[in-house]
Amino acid sequence: MDINITKDDFDLTEELEIFNKNSSDHGAVSIFIGKVRPENGLQSMQIDCYPEMAQKEIKNMAEIACSKWTLNNIRVLHRYGSLKPNDNIVLVITGSSHRSDSMSANQFIMDFLKSSAPFWKKEIYPDKEIWVEQKESDLRKLYQWENF
Amino acid sequence: MNLKYFAWIAEIIDKREESLEIPSGIETIGQLIDYLSSIDEAYKKAFEKRKSIKFAVNQVLVNENELISKADEVAFFPPMTGG
Numbered sequence: 001m002d003i004n005i006t007k008d009d010f011d012l013t014e015e016l017e018i019f020n021k022n023s024s025d026h027g028a029v030s031i032f033i034g035k036v037r038p039e040n041g042l043q044s045m046q047i048d049c050y051p052e053m054a055q056k057e058i059k060n061m062a063e064i065a066c067s068k069w070t071l072n073n074i075r076v077l078h079r080y081g082s083l084k085p086n087d088n089i090v091l092v093i094t095g096s097s098h099r100s101d102s103m104s105a106n107q108f109i110m111d112f113l114k115s116s117a118p119f120w121k122k123e124i125y126p127d128k129e130i131w132v133e134q135k136e137s138d139l140r141k142l143y144q145w146e147n148f
Numbered sequence: 149m150n151l152k153y154f155a156w157i158a159e160i161i162d163k164r165e166e167s168l169e170i171p172s173g174i175e176t177i178g179q180l181i182d183y184l185s186s187i188d189e190a191y192k193k194a195f196e197k198r199k200s201i202k203f204a205v206n207q208v209l210v211n212e213n214e215l216i217s218k219a220d221e222v223a224f225f226p227p228m229t230g231g
Contacts, residue, residue: 012160029203034231047230048154048155048158049154050152050154050168050204050223050225052207053207053231055224056207056208057207057209075184078231088228089231090231113230113231114229114230114231115227115228115229116228117228117230117231118225118230118231119228119229119230120154120225120226120228120229120230121157121230131156131181131226132229133227133229134226134227134228134229
């Protein structure tokens with residue numbers, strides 16, 4: 001299990017190499033990449049973060065994922081700082097013997113990151129700056145998971 | 149006590165982190181918010197929307213009734229919007 005909170009961008013090929021080096025006996029690998037949506041007029045997205053807490057919280061959630069599904073490995077990378085439209089924000093890689101485990105765990109971790117990991121997005125437009133508000137729909141997605 | 153602020157709370161207070169001597173008698177997060185709001189307008193403004201603020205003690209999410217001590221790191225932030 002690897003959790004990386006960083007300002008730096010990532011290269012998917014390199015990330016997959018590291019992922020496979022740590023555990024290569026997967027029958028299934030699920031990859032999710034979240035990017036900055038190029039909304040109309042969006043100049044940049046500022047992501048604030050509490051790195052020490054994020055590291056702990058994501059590790060806890062990855063451990064819960066490991067208890068819910070049979071997983072061989074998890075790699076989570078979440079960026080913070082100033083990002084441009086189409087930049088990568090987050091990468092979640094999950095590996096398992098069978099696809100249902102890696103796919104479900106990947107979605108579970110993303111649902112957690114959207115509304116329970118200590119990151120905050122601010123959208124920067126030419127004439128205004130808006131702190132993104134938490135969406136009720138994101139919270140509902142998280143709470144629909146059994147035993148969460 | 150080490151205090152940390154994030155997102156729009158940090159912008160209103162105009163600080164991301166500070167170390168403050170907290171008077172004795174302040175034992176919970178709720179009491180700490182009341183105290184900070186009483187000493188400076190910026191804190192008062194930041195904590196106006198109290199119901200939309202979350203708290204962590206030593207990087208663990210807690211509620212307003214959580215007991216705190218001088219050695220703790222207390223963080224204030226809005227609901228999270230990661231991913």
